[in-house]
Amino acid sequence: MTTTEQHINPKLVxxxxxxxxxxxxxxxxxxxxxxxxxxxxxxxxxxxITPTYSGCPAMDVIGDDIxxxxxxxxxxxxxDLILHPAWTTDWIxxxxxxxxxxxxxxxxxxxxxxxxxLLEGKQLVKCPQxxxxxxxxxxxxxxxxxxxxxxxxxxxxxxxxxxxxx
Amino acid sequence: MKNENxxxxxxxxxxxxxxxxxxxxxxxxxxxxxxxxIACTNMSLDLLGQVRSYYQYATKxxxxxxxxxxxxxxxxxxxxxxxxxxxxxxxxxGYTMARQFLFDVYHFLMLTELEKSxxxxxxxxxxxxxxxxxxxxxxxxxxxxxLGDGTEESHSRIQTAINDLWTYTDExxxxxxxDKAMVAEGVGVDVTKLKxxxxxxxxxxxxxxxLSVPESKYFQKGGKQGIHTEHMGYLLADLQYMQRTYPNxxx
Numbered sequence: 001m002t003t004t005e006q007h008i009n010p011k012l013v014x015x016x017x018x019x020x021x022x023x024x025x026x027x028x029x030x031x032x033x034x035x036x037x038x039x040x041x042x043x044x045x046x047x048x049i050t051p052t053y054s055g056c057p058a059m060d061v062i063g064d065d066i067x068x069x070x071x072x073x074x075x076x077x078x079x080d081l082i083l084h085p086a087w088t089t090d091w092i093x094x095x096x097x098x099x100x101x102x103x104x105x106x107x108x109x110x111x112x113x114x115x116x117x118l119l120e121g122k123q124l125v126k127c128p129q130x131x132x133x134x135x136x137x138x139x140x141x142x143x144x145x146x147x148x149x150x151x152x153x154x155x156x157x158x159x160x161x162x163x164x165x166x
Numbered sequence: 167m168k169n170e171n172x173x174x175x176x177x178x179x180x181x182x183x184x185x186x187x188x189x190x191x192x193x194x195x196x197x198x199x200x201x202x203x204i205a206c207t208n209m210s211l212d213l214l215g216q217v218r219s220y221y222q223y224a225t226k227x228x229x230x231x232x233x234x235x236x237x238x239x240x241x242x243x244x245x246x247x248x249x250x251x252x253x254x255x256x257x258x259x260g261y262t263m264a265r266q267f268l269f270d271v272y273h274f275l276m277l278t279e280l281e282k283s284x285x286x287x288x289x290x291x292x293x294x295x296x297x298x299x300x301x302x303x304x305x306x307x308x309x310x311x312x313l314g315d316g317t318e319e320s321h322s323r324i325q326t327a328i329n330d331l332w333t334y335t336d337e338x339x340x341x342x343x344x345d346k347a348m349v350a351e352g353v354g355v356d357v358t359k360l361k362x363x364x365x366x367x368x369x370x371x372x373x374x375x376x377l378s379v380p381e382s383k384y385f386q387k388g389g390k391q392g393i394h395t396e397h398m399g400y401l402l403a404d405l406q407y408m409q410r411t412y413p414n415x416x417x
Binding site: 055142 | 201216219289294297
């Protein structure tokens with residue numbers, strides 16, 4: 001697991017928490033873990049974000065949203081995209097995981113469960129609708145780059161699973 | 167240009183992803199099923215995302231005012247350094263998956279080494295990309311097994327695709343001048359050393375898929391020097407259409 005410090009100026013937290021992921025509106029970019037630093041230097045806010053997936057089209061929108069929100073809060077912001085260290089699903093906060101589940105997207109598995117999925121192909125993804133662990137993968141690729149398609153064998157509901165990235 | 171070898175080295179890696187991404191993108195709305203359509207375009211998006219990181223870095227090395235779009239869209243055929251494998255047409259789903267599988271196994275091995283590059287930009291891009299490519303490899307390997315160990319029809323078609331594309335695999339392990347220079351500096355990956363691991367992994371999957379490993383020792387090369395197969399011109403015509411028709415257009 002990658003551990004890195006996030007350097008976020010406490011004054012900016014509220015503004016950043018008000019910005020949501022354009023693909024998953026229930027999740028703030030803070031809960032998503034894509035904001036890696038936010039500092040104020042000479043009255044200019046400097047923010048570093050990191051993409052979930054290389055080709056994620058949401059990154060440009062997130063950059064613009066940050067600038068707009070900061071302007072509203074009275075700041076001028078510069079946004080930089082950084083690649084290192086690479087984003088991992090471990091950076092999604094517990095509040096973010098809960099928001100995903102409530103929204104109907106199965107949250108990425110914890111480390112131990114994920115290993116068995118990767119190595120033995122066992123499906124331990126729980127249905128976000130009925131909670132059953134009796135689910136099957138329909139496709140490794142889903143509606144966005146970060147999701148896979150699953151279906152619950154008990155309630156028959158299809159659902160998105162937020163893929164693990166470690 | 168100050169560091170032409172590094173520039174050419176980056177293009178050599180990035181062009182593979184651009185051209186394969188373009189081929190996969192052709193399947194948007196044309197995949198054999200909704201799930202495979204979405205999967206192929208997802209992989210295309212991953213590859214194009216990786217390409218942007220490489221080209222953005224390349225523009226900094228070039229430092230001549232060219233943008234990532236210029237590099238992607240405004241070169242001539244002879245100026246693309248991708249391997250011949252990735253420009254081969256989709257033909258049928260068997261060919262699409264065989265091409266993907268034969269590239270993914272290489273791509274994963276190459277990125278594993280590129281992660282250790284002394285160039286921090288390349289190492290960061292490799293660390294980011296490998297997480298995505300591991301999903302690609304799992305997807306294409308699964309399909310090789312499903313098609314090979316499937317019906318008589320699927321078995322024969324995937325075997326034909328593997329046999330046809332096999333001739334393009336050896337080029338993956340050829341070194342260009344830029345490769346050699348970058349390996350010497352600890353920046354680049356020595357692709358010649360990946361060959362054994364590559365065929366070992368590929369052959370194991372083919373065996374599990376009840377497919378036979380082609381025995382032909384006749385291999386094609388040229389892409390890394392900018393000499394392409396007849397398919398490349400058509401691909402570029404499609405890829406570059408908007409920029410050629412409406413120069414300098416932006417989204």
